[in-house]
Amino acid sequence: MPQPALELANVSYAFEPGGAPALRDVTLTVERGEWVAVVGASGSGKSALAQLISGYLPRAGGGSRSGRVRVDGVDPAEAAIGEVARRVGVVFQDPDAQLVQGRVEDEVAFGPENLRVPAAELERRVADAL
Incomplete structure (x- = not known):
């Protein structure tokens, strides 16, 4: 059986160690070819989730993450940036800023x-x- 395109298991993230979590115990599996929309109110953790998946958090943005994140079998927080960039990217809310x-x-x-x-x-x- 092929590995999922995206796998999160009991993922929690806080922007500041010991601070209130932006995400708590998120578990999600996305199979290859599957389309998924993440929706929610402002401040609900959508951007934090996307930044964990892309490897930006906690690598560049700090904070603390627990749980398992795998993108195409690779942990984006631990893999080389080039290796992560070959697997996933993010378009922010204001693409002109990119x-x-x-x-x-x-x-x-x-x-x-x-x-x-x-x-x-x-x-x-x-x-x-x-």
């Missing part, structure tokens, strides 16, 4: 460039994508 380059071609190249795709291959991928 733009980092001044030209479309440079923006398209940004992700693969950070994954160290060789220049000739990078140029071909950008041209194909656009």
Whole structure:
């Protein structure tokens, strides 16, 4: 049986150690090809969940996580950033805030460039994508 695309088991997260949890005992399995929507009120933990799955939390944002998180079999908090980026990404509520380059071609190249795709291959991928 293939491993799930996403697996969370009893995941809790607090932005500050000992603080009130943003998430408490979340268990979720998403199989390959399955579509899932996470909905809820402002402040209900949707962004924290997405950031745990992408590996941003607790790696860059601090806080404390308990439980098991696996994306394609890998724990995004422990794997190399490039390994996580090959498996999952996040588009934030304001996608304009995610733009980092001044030209479309440079923006398209940004992700693969950070994954160290060789220049000739990078140029071909950008041209194909656009």
